[in-house]
Amino acid sequence: METVGLAFYLAGQGDRAAEMFQTALADKPSPQKAAAYYYYLAGALDMARPNRGSPQGGQPGGGPAPRLAAVPESLSVGPHRAQRYAEAERELLDLLDKHDSNYDSANVRVAVREARFLLSNICAVQNRLAQAEEWLEQILDEFPEDVAARNDLGYLWADQGRHLNRALTMVRAAVEREPHNRAYRDSLGWVYFRLGRYADAVRELEQAARSDKPTV
Numbered sequence: 001m002e003t004v005g006l007a008f009y010l011a012g013q014g015d016r017a018a019e020m021f022q023t024a025l026a027d028k029p030s031p032q033k034a035a036a037y038y039y040y041l042a043g044a045l046d047m048a049r050p051n052r053g054s055p056q057g058g059q060p061g062g063g064p065a066p067r068l069a070a071v072p073e074s075l076s077v078g079p080h081r082a083q084r085y086a087e088a089e090r091e092l093l094d095l096l097d098k099h100d101s102n103y104d105s106a107n108v109r110v111a112v113r114e115a116r117f118l119l120s121n122i123c124a125v126q127n128r129l130a131q132a133e134e135w136l137e138q139i140l141d142e143f144p145e146d147v148a149a150r151n152d153l154g155y156l157w158a159d160q161g162r163h164l165n166r167a168l169t170m171v172r173a174a175v176e177r178e179p180h181n182r183a184y185r186d187s188l189g190w191v192y193f194r195l196g197r198y199a200d201a202v203r204e205l206e207q208a209a210r211s212d213k214p215t216v
Contacts, residue, residue: 001027001107003095004114005040007088011121014047020114023107085122092119113139113146120152129156147174151184158191167191175204182208 005020021041025034092115102108120135133156139149154170157163168191174184185208192201 001111002033002037002040003091004111004118005044007092007118008114009040009044009047011118012047014044016114017044018048020111023110027107085126089119089122092122109142113143117148117152124156129160132156147177147184150174151187154191155187158187158194161194164191164195168195 001020001024005017005024008014008017008020018041021037021044025037025041028034029037095115096112099108100112116135116139120132120139123129123132123135133153136149136153136156139146140153143149150170151174154167154174157167158171168188171184171187171191175181175188178184185204189201189204189208192198192204
């Protein structure tokens with residue numbers, strides 16, 4: 001939980017980081033660990049305030065969807081970018097190696113799922129798209145109704161012009177579940193664009209642009 005929470009914190013995703021630290025605190029850690037988690041939690045909640053904003057993805061066709069773009073800034077800049085990606089990937093793979101077989105705790109399953117999301121993010125921004133898709137497919141194997149994984153996988157397919165009808169089904173399901181999520185609306189607009197359904201694409205993208213609710 002600490003590893004994943006800090007990764008989300010570095011990615012500017014304060015709401016998801018806060019969720020990780022709150023879950024870690026619910027497990028009643030040692031006083032020393034609890035103090036650190038409360039410290040991280042305070043920063044994450046401050047980051048999550050609506051007026052703080054958050055990293056955004058590119059315009060349709062110009063880059064990954066917002067969630068896919070959310071790789072820690074410390075990994076995405078500077079001369080040692082590839083080394084930082086590798087270090088983050090090793091840490092997340094080590095987390096999976098230690099805990100992926102543990103099905104006794106719902107909290108562990110949440111941490112494992114989020115680790116896979118982050119690994120997919122890292123692969124996506126490095127253009128390792130087959131691996132990015134594989135991590136998302138593994139999430140959907142365990143959590144078939146996970147709308148975030150459906151959105152991300154549908155977006156990846158659409159961005160490559162692959163499985164467009166399946167991508168439409170997956171992203172539309174995400175939008176139906178969370179109709180005010182701008183990232184999901186943006187993805188749906190991009191799928192419609194790839195399908196040549198331009199009026200539908202404009203409708204969804206305009207609705208995404210008008211939304212005043214924060215992206216999840």
